[in-house]
Amino acid sequence: MTKTDLIQRIAQQHPDLKEADCRRLIDAFFNAMIDQLSQDGTIELRGFGSFAIKRYHERIVRNPRTGATTGKSDIFSVRFRTGRSLVALINST
Structure with a gap:
């Protein structure tokens, strides 16, 4: 599964969210993980x-x-x- 596949799957499971919103959500999640790994x-x-x-x-x-x-x-x-x-x-x- 690629990042795009993950975004599309979340958008399909939650039709009230736009694909662009799902992309921002996934980007924010990965950025938070990167920040945490680099700090702690x-x-x-x-x-x-x-x-x-x-x-x-x-x-x-x-x-x-x-x-x-x-x-x-x-x-x-x-x-x-x-x-x-x-x-x-x-x-x-």
Whole structure:
């Protein structure tokens, strides 16, 4: 499902909302998630799952082709952990 598909589905389920309003709603939701992850680093949606920032520390890497070594700076990634309710729902189907 893409963002456009999500917007269209919400607009179909709620005919009183215009598609442009649904788009603004979804954009606001994603922007709030981005802001929260960039500030605090965690989002918990009960019954669905949680998002957290994972930090990979600086390390030395080697180019296998040339054998040259170089330092790689810290990398941050978003991790998603599925909630128990969602796992149970998926496994029941």
